[in-house]
Amino acid sequence: MYVCICQQITDTQIREFCKGRSVSMSEVRAELGLASDCGRCGKFAKQIMAEVAQQVDTSSIAYAA
Template identity: 35%
Template sequence: MYVCLCQGVTDRDIENAVSDGARSWREVREVTGCAGQCGKCACTGKRVMRDAISEQLSFDPDLAYAV
C-alpha cells in the first residue's frame, strides 16, 4: 500500500528500511523520503515502522533496539 503519495513510498519500502537497520523515524525518513513534503503520511508511516520493528524483534529477541 502507498503510505506517502508525494514521494511514492510504500509500506514495503518502510519495512525494507527497518530490515536494513533503520530503528528511528528519522532514519526511515532519510532512507525512504517519506513525509518529506506535506507530512500527512507521518502517522501512518510511523505505525508501519513500529509494526515492522515489533515483528522483527519477535523473530530475534536478542536484536538491540537503538534509542
C-alpha cells in the same frame, strides 16, 4: 500500498528499509524522503515501523528459547 503520495513511497519500501533493525523516523525520512513534504504520511509510517520492530522482537524471543 502507497503510504506517501508526495514521494510515491510504499509500505513495502518502508518495511524493507526497517527489516531486521531498529530505525528512527529521521533515518527513514533521510533515506526514503518519507514525510518530507506535507507530512500526512508520518503517523501511518510510524505504525508500519512499529509492526516491523515488533516482528524483530518476536523473532529474537523465539531464538532465545
